[in-house]
Amino acid sequence: MYKIPESVLVVIYTKDLQVLLMERADKPDYWQSVTGSKDAPEEPLSATAVREVREETGIMVADESGAVPLSHLRDWRLSNVYEIYPVWRHRYAPGVTKNTEHVFGLLVPADTRIVLAPREHLQYQWLPYRAAADLCFSPSNAEAILQLPRYLNDS
Structure with a gap:
């Protein structure tokens, strides 16, 4: 089965502008935010984002106890x-x-527990947003991270 060429990029961050980056298992030294393709053409993008965050970091995004509230996931209405x-x-x-x-x-x-998917990522780190942007291998990921202060005010 082929991947659908429509995906999400999820910048995970804290109020003090720390950004989570993960090192790819299939390409060491390639650091990125959460990314992933739709599972089906009709899958809503927000559902893709919630699923990919859970799969890659172990963070549950839902309106239930112990999870990050769904309202904390924001569509930045940017696409690349x-x-x-x-x-x-x-x-x-x-x-x-x-x-x-x-x-x-x-x-x-800030104290969110991260559990990486070992087949996808080797390690993670929290970095100030500018340092995180500098470390990203993907130009679109770096540009999204640099936009973070603008979107933090909308949170």
């Missing part, structure tokens, strides 16, 4: 169309070369 890196094109249908990425932000408490 980018060329899929050749190393990952085999995951998509033949001829698919571009992906549309939709950007979300997730405000979490």
Whole structure:
């Protein structure tokens, strides 16, 4: 089954502008925020974001006790169309070369516990937002992180 070329990028952050970055297991030294494709064309983007955050970090986003409230997940209404890196094109249908990425932000408490998916990520770190942007391998991820102060005021 091929990946759907529509995905989410979720910038996870704290009120003091610390950003969670994770190192890819399949590409060491490639640091990023949570990313992931829709499971089905009809899957709502917010559901994709909630699922990917849970799968990659163990953070539950829901309106229930012990979870980060769903209201803390914000659609930043930004999207990027980018060329899929050749190393990952085999995951998509033949001829698919571009992906549309939709950007979300997730405000979490500073003491949020992170449990990485070991097949996806090697380690994580919290960094001030500018340092996090500098470390990202993806230009669209870095640009989204640099927009964080603008969206923090809307949280």
